[in-house]
Amino acid sequence: MDLFDYMRETNKEKESPLASRMRPASLDEVVGQQHIIGKDKLLYRAIKADKLSSVIFCGPPGTGKTTLAKVIANTTSAEFKQINATVAGKKDMEEVVKAAKDLRGMYGKKTILFIDEIHRFNKGQQDYLLPFVEDGTVILIGATTENPYFEVNSALISRSSIFELKPLEKEDIKTLLRRAAEDTQKGMGSFHAQIDEEALDFLADMAGGDARNALNAIELGILTTERSEDGIIHITTEVASECIQKRVVNYDKRGDNHYDIISAFIKSMRGSDPDAAVYYLAKMLYAGEDIKFIARRIMICAAEDVGNADPIALTVAVSAAQAVERIGMPESQIILSQAVTYVACAPKSNSACNAIFAANEAVQKYRTTVPVHLQDSHYKGASKLGHGIGYKYAHDYPNHYVKQQYLPDEIKDARFYEPGVLGYEKQMGEYLKKIREE
16 A cells, blocks of 8 residues: 555545444444343354354344444454445455455465345345355355345355344443544544533434434534534534434423323323324324334233224234334334224223223132132042032033033122123123023
8 A cells, every 4th residue: 555545545534424433443342232242142252252153233224233344354364355235246256255265275364255235135146155155265244134034045044143233222322422522533522512411312312223323413413513602512402403303302201291192192092083193103203202112002002992892903003013123113103003093993992901900809809719610620639629520511512601600609790891882892792691691
């Protein structure tokens, strides 16, 4: 490298985005993802010992997939090559493989090939890599935002370890933002900027676990905000909201307004107003509420306020909760909207809710014994004690029903569940009334 090459590389580094400049150079600088790079974890030990085998990093944008690859590049003694599947093709891979064969043959040196966005390669391109991964010509590091089990060749999957990176926690994002604002070498420390704690909280919430998103916002804020009379660039919540393109919503996740919005959300679903329910959903999402928290509230409402009037409501709510965990934002807003509007429009019943509360009260009030004919007769000596004698097997009788006492003697006439008169529960109630009368 001559002087001009050196100057070009130096200027390129200085002019690169803050998120790129702040990439950790070592494992100890990495923030978050302790479930895979904690000091007692396999990946940490493999990187430290330079004994890495083929891996695939999957997870949402800005969670550290490329960062981990760069850390490996900085710590390994192997040759490190990087290509991006959005612009590279088979020819690029052929060149890497040829160089890797030469290095291995002449010097016994390994080659690590990092493929960013590996899911962008088609099946043929992925198939090309397979024999070279299998024989150790290259050690593959793949990075993808998609589910690798759907988007990556199953043969490559079987020869790689899969590590899932999760959205960064709020405190992790705040740590990165403070580090970026204070670092005078790679960060924005020379600008003498000061970030309000509320602005830090806001950016950490709005970033949605994406470190790149947060760092881009703070860089824009510092570069575009004028200095105050005290000579300091003050990053307020208003500045932060402009930089991350999110309007500040009156919704403090730790304050009273948080609970007011949640209360209105639930009451709107219970009150069969899908318009209000979806509005409060949008307000919570816009303010950065945890989608898993929202999904839990929908499930509770489906059981508590819809119940057996429409048993499918709980199925829809549970499916939505599972889907949002797998998909994440922004697509999850559609899934949550479907569940919210379904629950809001479903016929309502709180009979199941009332039943368990009434049963709880009876449990606490009475001391009871299971009727002898319902007791287990299978364990040793039980039948000699009369357990199970007199039990009538319902399927031996017409319509698979026979009148029989199931409640304990002490509360044998109690009624806990009284079916509602709407939706499917109306049919349940009619059937129950019929067999009780018989």
